[in-house]
Structures are given as C-alpha cells and as structure tokens.
Amino acid sequence: MTIRSFHPPQRTLMGPGPSDVYPRILEAMSRQTIGHLDPMFVAMMDEIKVMLRYAFQTQNALTMPVSAPGSAGMETAFVNLVEPGDKVVICQNGVFGGRMKENVERCGGVAVMVEDAWGAAVDPNKAEDALKANPDAKILAFVHAETSTGAQSDAKTLAEIARKYDCLTIADTVTSLGGTPLMVDDWGLDAVYSGTQKCLSCVPGLSPVTFSERALDTVKARKTKVQSWFMDLNLVLGYWAGGGKRAYHHTAPINALYGLHEALVILQEEGIENAWTRHRRNHEALRAGIEAMGLSFVVKAEDRLPQLNAISIPGGVDEAAVRTRLLNEYNLEIGAGLGAMAGKIWRIGLMGCASNQRNVLFCLGALDAVLSDMRAPITSGVAVGAAMAAYKS
Numbered sequence: 001m002t003i004r005s006f007h008p009p010q011r012t013l014m015g016p017g018p019s020d021v022y023p024r025i026l027e028a029m030s031r032q033t034i035g036h037l038d039p040m041f042v043a044m045m046d047e048i049k050v051m052l053r054y055a056f057q058t059q060n061a062l063t064m065p066v067s068a069p070g071s072a073g074m075e076t077a078f079v080n081l082v083e084p085g086d087k088v089v090i091c092q093n094g095v096f097g098g099r100m101k102e103n104v105e106r107c108g109g110v111a112v113m114v115e116d117a118w119g120a121a122v123d124p125n126k127a128e129d130a131l132k133a134n135p136d137a138k139i140l141a142f143v144h145a146e147t148s149t150g151a152q153s154d155a156k157t158l159a160e161i162a163r164k165y166d167c168l169t170i171a172d173t174v175t176s177l178g179g180t181p182l183m184v185d186d187w188g189l190d191a192v193y194s195g196t197q198k199c200l201s202c203v204p205g206l207s208p209v210t211f212s213e214r215a216l217d218t219v220k221a222r223k224t225k226v227q228s229w230f231m232d233l234n235l236v237l238g239y240w241a242g243g244g245k246r247a248y249h250h251t252a253p254i255n256a257l258y259g260l261h262e263a264l265v266i267l268q269e270e271g272i273e274n275a276w277t278r279h280r281r282n283h284e285a286l287r288a289g290i291e292a293m294g295l296s297f298v299v300k301a302e303d304r305l306p307q308l309n310a311i312s313i314p315g316g317v318d319e320a321a322v323r324t325r326l327l328n329e330y331n332l333e334i335g336a337g338l339g340a341m342a343g344k345i346w347r348i349g350l351m352g353c354a355s356n357q358r359n360v361l362f363c364l365g366a367l368d369a370v371l372s373d374m375r376a377p378i379t380s381g382v383a384v385g386a387a388m389a390a391y392k393s
C-alpha cells in the first residue's frame with residue numbers, strides 16, 4: 001500500500017474542543033518558518049504576550065504560552081507552585097478537578113478534595129470550610145469552566161476566599177478564555193492556564209498561562225527544584241521573559257505561534273466583550289431549539305457555560321449511534337459524555353468561531369433529523385424555528 005498525503009474531511013467541530021479553526025489562522029501557520037531566536041520572531045513573541053494579557057484581562061508580566069497543550073499548562077501551574085509536603089485544596093466537580101489531584105500527588109503534595117456534584121458549580125461555602133479546617137493549606141485549585149459537565153464556577157468568589165485564608169489560587173480556564181468573562185486581575189487569580197483550541201479557535205498544542213507577582217515570588221522562593229525540567233519557569237523564562245538576551249531553552253513551535261498570534265489579533269478585532277456576548281447569544285438560540293425539541297440541559301440555567309452545552313440523552317436512544325450518524329451524514333462532530341457522564345450526555349460546543357448562527361441552526365436541524373429518523377421521543381420539526389425566533393428576540 002502506498003501511503004499518500006493526508007487530507008482531512010471538512011467537518012464542523014461542535015464538541016468539547018478542538019473547535020473549528022479560523023481560516024486566517026491556518027493561513028498564518030502556513031507562512032515560512034524562521035528561527036526561534038530571529039529578532040523578527042522575538043518581536044512577534046512580545047506581541048503575543050501583550051495580546052494574551054488582553055485575553056486574560058491582566059497586567060501580569062509572566063503571561064506567555066507554554067509549548068504544549070492545556071494539560072501542560074495545568075502541569076506548569078502545579079509543578080512550579082507545589083513542593084513536597086504542600087497542601088492543596090482542590091474543588092472537584094468534574095473530570096478536570098480529578099487531574100488536578102493527580103498533579104498535586106505527583107508533586108509530592110497533599111490534596112484535600114472538596115467534592116461537588118457533576119453538573120453543579122463549585123460551592124464556595126464548602127471550599128471555605130475546607131480552608132478553615134486546613135489552615136496549613138497553601139493553594140486553592142479549581143476549574144472555572146468544567147468542560148466535562150458544562151458548569152461554570154464563581155472564580156471571583158473562590159479567589160476572594162483563597163486570599164482570606166492566605167492561599168494562592170490555581171484556576172483552570174482552558175474552556176473559559178475568550179468565551180465567557182474571565183478577569184484575572186480584577187478577581188485576583190494567581191496561576192491561570194488555558195488552551196488554544198477551545199474559545200480562541202486556534203489549533204491545539206499551546207497553553208497560554210499567566211502568573212501573578214505573588215505566584216512568581218512563590219516559584220522563586222522554592223526550597224526544592226521544580227521536578228520537571230521542561231516546565232520549570234525559572235528556566236523557561238530565560239527564553240520568554242522580555243528585556244535582556246533570550247537564551248535557548250527549547251525550540252518554540254514557531255508556526256503554531258504564528259497561529260496563536262493571528263487568533264489573538266482576531267480576538268482584539270472583535271473585542272473580548274463582544275466575543276463573550278456572541279457566545280452567550282448563540283447559546284441562548286441553541287437552548288431554545290434544544291428545549292423546543294423536548295431535550296433538557298444537565299446544568300441549571302445560572303451555572304451554564306454558553307460555550308459547552310451538556311444535554312441529557314432522551315430515553316431509549318443509542319447516543320453513540322446518533323453521534324456516528326451526525327459525523328457520517330452531516331460531517332458534524334458533537335461530544336460524548338466523559339468520565340461519570342459517559343453514555344448520559346452529549347456535549348455540544350459553541351466555541352470560538354464555531355459559535356455562530358449557521359452552526360446553531362445546522363446542528364439543531366441535523367440533530368432533529370437524526371433523532372426523528374430514529375423515532376426518538378422528541379418533538380420533531382420545531383427546533384430550528386425556535387432558535388430563529390430566539391435570534392430575533
């Protein structure tokens with residue numbers, strides 16, 4: 001067999017990420033590779049840092065993309081801040097909080113888990129009780145936008161509580177950045193990481209992070225070496241920090257960074273508040289269609305993420321067969337449930353440039369057609385109209 005060039009099919013990505021990538025980003029990534037220490041490239045890196053500060057709504061000097069996906073941003077936060085024996089209170093309400101626990105334990109830290117129901121927001125009172133009961137805790141960690149369930153937590157209140165108990169915060173904003181309000185400085189978050197492939201509509205493989213002065217001081221005051229050479233910020237900053245001479249640490253993913261630069265230019269052009277509003281509006285229209293069909297949301301209205309819609313599967317429906325038909329017949333990808341939610345929900349993403357009217361109507365129409373054809377217990381033929389009415393209101 002001769003293996004030939006790979007040409008992916010033309011899909012519409014409406015799952016939990018990656019989301020559709022803006023064509024402008026793909027075009028930017030196809031430009032010529034230059035050296036990672038080339039002065040022109042270094043100037044572009046500085047622009048990325050400036051634009052990331054806008055995306056995160058922060059003035060933090062240490063704001064940069066880690067050269068690996070969101071999971072590496074998570075590890076960067078934990079390996080730099082957690083030393084052996086350190087106690088970290090973790091609020092878990094889905095899959096990603098569980099990964100935080102893994103990270104803390106692998107750093108030799110002690111994880112104190114505060115569990116909330118999957119599909120609910122983190123309960124700040126429970127977080128406060130845990131901090132009261134553990135006065136030696138150093139960090140409060142939580143997921144702002146739980147992609148596994150579609151629930152949004154109150155990062156501002158959690159950060160306030162953490163400060164009251166003299167703790168740093170680690171916040172997972174992989175799915176919130178660019179899609180829903182995130183104010184790193186106003187809220188006083190300390191170590192924040194995200195991803196490029198969700199609401200920034202960029203390709204996967206980079207993880208924007210930002211660290212407060214307080215967090216950076218903690219990293220610098222460590223008694224032990226960061227156990228990851230690659231993610232040790234003391235070393236990475238030799239390449240990414242501005243001002244002086246840049247030293248080789250690793251070869252930056254140059255073309256991926258062209259893509260992130262373009263994604264951030266697009267975000268600036270739209271305006272971040274407008275991006276948040278757009279995500280909200282498209283969610284409202286999708287919701288109108290989903291509910292008209294007779295389907296229901298997992299998360300209660302006030303805690304719902306606009307960019308990640310978790311929908312309960314109607315009784316007797318083979319959920320995997322529905323997703324397969326959407327993919328094969330409509331080139332449409334929606335997400336399955338993850339972890340405890342596997343087999344119970346679909347996850348419809350409206351992230352980045354995939355959050356648009358055409359996609360909302362297309363997804364509702366395709367879902368309606370497939371479910372009706374499978375004789376699922378839904379109200380057929382009304383979803384698209386309900387969504388269109390929502391856009392007009």
Ligand SMILES: *Cc1c(COP(=O)(O)O)cnc(C)c1O
Pocket residue numbers: 017069070071072074096143145146147148172173174175195204205
């Ligand atoms: C997607 C996601 C991650 C992991 O990002 P990767 O780029 O897949 O490594 C972490 N946390 C949350 C909340 C996510 O949605």
